[in-house]
Amino acid sequence: xxxxxxxxxxxxxFAAGFAAAAGAQxxxxxxxxxxxxxxxxxxxxxxxxxxxxAEGKGVLQINFIGGPKAMPPFEVGNAVKTGVVDMAxxxxxxxxxxxxxxxxxxxxxxxxxDQRKNxxxxxxxxxxxxxxxxxxxxxxxxxxxxxxxxxxxxxxPDLTGQKIRITPVYRDFFQALNANVITTPxxxxxxxxxxxxxxxxxxxxxxxxxxxxHEKTKFRIDPGFYDAEVSLVxxxxxxxxxxGPQRAYLQKQLLALEAENTFWTRYATEETARQEKAGIQTIxxxxxxxxxxxxxxxxxxxxxAAKQSPExxxxxxxxxxx
Ligand code: 173
Ligand code: 173
Numbered sequence: 079x080x081x082x083x084x085x086x087x088x089x090x091x092f093a094a095g096f097a098a099a100a101g102a103q104x105x106x107x108x109x110x111x112x113x114x115x116x117x118x119x120x121x122x123x124x125x126x127x128x129x130x131x132a133e134g135k136g137v138l139q140i141n142f143i144g145g146p147k148a149m150p151p152f153e154v155g156n157a158v159k160t161g162v163v164d165m166a167x168x169x170x171x172x173x174x175x176x177x178x179x180x181x182x183x184x185x186x187x188x189x190x191x192d193q194r195k196n197x198x199x200x201x202x203x204x205x206x207x208x209x210x211x212x213x214x215x216x217x218x219x220x221x222x223x224x225x226x227x228x229x230x231x232x233x234x235p236d237l238t239g240q241k242i243r244i245t246p247v248y249r250d251f252f253q254a255l256n257a258n259v260i261t262t263p264x265x266x267x268x269x270x271x272x273x274x275x276x277x278x279x280x281x282x283x284x285x286x287x288x289x290x291x292h293e294k295t296k297f298r299i300d301p302g303f304y305d306a307e308v309s310l311v312x313x314x315x316x317x318x319x320x321x322g323p324q325r326a327y328l329q330k331q332l333l334a335l336e337a338e339n340t341f342w343t344r345y346a347t348e349e350t351a352r353q354e355k356a357g358i359q360t361i362x363x364x365x366x367x368x369x370x371x372x373x374x375x376x377x378x379x380x381x382x383a384a385k386q387s388p389e390x391x392x393x394x395x396x397x398x399x400x
Contacts, residue, residue: 106139112151112168117288151263164316171245177209178386181246183307186398190217198397213317215310216332221342223302228278235371243279250382282306284349292356299361303375
């Protein structure tokens with residue numbers, strides 16, 4: 079072995095190690111997920127993180143800490159706000175305890191690519207920066223309407239006498255449909271169904287098989303409403319601390335992630351078929367009733383937003399629509 083070569087290699091190794099240790103070049107961001115590790119959202123996130131780390135050596139790395147076993151879903155928002163973690167994959171409904179506006183993102187009716195073009199994305203970030211100490215990085219789930227899943231058949235959009243599991247996403251709409259509502263994180267839905275604590279639940283079109291809810295689900299009500307939002311958010315001071323190259327690298331990977339969102343349209347179709355195969359029956363209304371149902375969802379959603387935060391609701395409404 080050539081001694082000079084060996085010395086050079088050792089020196090290079092040391093230099094790389096030193097830079098990383100001193101944080102001069104490479105930084106590592108700690109990321110938690112508010113959604114289960116075996117669910118579709120983490121399944122989509124994990125390969126992105128792997129690619130991020132493979133291509134980001136010496137610049138930026140992500141350390142995936144885990145899902146709800148590592149941190150309760152409804153605490154994730156505050157953990158990002160306070161810098162306990164640097165980054166999270168979550169949904170606004172899970173951090174209304176940070177700010178009520180978080181849940182408004184379910185009301186977007188244009189793709190995130192268009193939100194970046196029409197100013198919606200910047201308007202969101204202004205609010206996220208000021209009110210939540212967060213940078214809104216990327217929306218990684220869209221084209222996923224929410225549905226009512228229930229074990230009690232209905233022939234009209236009326237949930238009278240039904241106990242339905244919710245998050246803030248569904249509260250006002252389901253109450254307008256006369257449901258009794260119970261808030262739980264996703265991890266408690268299966269047991270709640272099994273014990274008859276609830277008759278049904280709200281959830282997007284995709285993902286009910288991930289936690290075996292199909293075993294306890296008889297009906298899905300159509301049409302869906304709103305658009306499920308799952309996004310990456312980051313502690314604002316941690317974001318501001320990134321160097322120019324680190325921020326550029328992060329941005330490149332975030333846009334690559336969003337470019338994969340066409341997946342969700344396909345997934346919605348597949349999951350609809352899979353539900354039918356699993357014996358879940360679809361409850362459909364006539365065209366006029368369906369339209370009234372959809373309209374009511376948005377009317378109730380925006381009315382609730384306006385009540386909680388009138389100026390921001392008005393600003394978002396002008397940017398979120400088709
Ligand atoms: O027009 C659409 O159906 C569409 O592209 C879309 C995208 C995101 C959310 C809702 C609808
Ligand atoms: O838990 C939920 O039903 C919920 O609010 C949600 C939000 C986005 C994606 C999936 C579920």
